[in-house]
Amino acid sequence: MNKHTINHLPNQTITPENFGIGARFTVNVMSNDYVDIILTALSNTPKIDVAVITDPVSTYVTGSEQAIVNYIGSVIQKIASSQHHISVSLMLSRGCPGEVTCQLPDNSIISSMNPISLPPSGIEVLAQWSLYPLIDSVNESYSHMDDIYRAIDYAKNKGTYKRSHHYVTELEGDLAAVLETITSGWLMVGKTVQHVTTHATFSINSPTRS
Amino acid sequence: MNKHTINHLPNQTITPENFGIGARFTVNVMSNDYVDIILTALSNTPKIDVAVITDPVSTYVTGSEQAIVNYIGSVIQKIASSQHHISVSLMLSRGCPGEVTCQLPDNSIISSMNPISLPPSGIEVLAQWSLYPLIDSVNESYSHMDDIYRAIDYAKNKGTYKRSHHYVTELEGDLAAVLETITSGWLMVGKTVQHVTTHATFSINSPTRS
16 A cells, blocks of 8 residues: 555545536547437437536546446447447546646545446447546655556456557457446545546447457 | 756666656547548558557557657647547656666656747647656655646646646647646656646537537
């Protein structure tokens, strides 16, 4: 374990929104019908315990980690069922609420210890994943790579690890298992680091692979 | 300026590849003809001073910062000229060569001080941009947000800044100016931090905007 100081926020001040827990994702459909496919999926996916704002570049989602991943998994699953090739870019962020400003008490941490779990989707995914602990003042023995290696070991144990590549770890498996791996890795680092982001690019229904 | 120790690598040991200077990008074309459009653009773009490897999820590029951005800008410009809606996910990374391992001498920095410059493309872009200094042991006065604010100020001066949003800065303008902003911000942080990554999602020819 890393030994730098952590001040846990008092429970009553913790909400996903005031700790900046959220996601942005963009689903790309390689089809002339992309507008209909995306709008239909967005309007048919219930917003359960999440706030969602779609803008011209991406869709922003905030809520608990589990609620965010439920929502995003459900949208991707609906779009993937079109059988078109789709690509998704996903970022998850915690510990930097607001817009540009990151106004949180120094070293405050909230960590959700509930394991993330999704029902199997039947949709195979290949993903390239990066994980970023953004840390300022820590114990000398801290190395941000240790957190990353721990998350990669978790993926290996879970069976979603495919290989390491320049700048990314490649994950493969059911959409649910890949989303669980990414979210759990992000949460593992979030136990000791305030501001943590993670990015992934997913390829689904790719003709390259069939 | 941040005051933590920096050991500049001896010049003879510096190559973009051994410092891990590179990019991954995925261009998504919302058209039934996406395979042809992408493969034609990739095969018609000369690989000048870059090494390029395309895999099923993304294209990896390494070389000098300027050579990388020339190549990526040229591929995007060719694909955008199809007039289809396209979305690009881009990551740039420095300071973490190899695959999973980040084997560099501690606190070694190489910084390229040549300003990045691209000819105007005539292609309007809306982008959401994030910048990540990955730092372990620093002076107590260091805040990773300071580097990020400095890069955002640079974008404001350059005229590509549109607004701040949850987790991202929105940039707007010619593809060349937006790529210059992203690459220059990444290089600015790279003057003092070894491992720096940046991510952006671009929207081009979007029907939402017309």
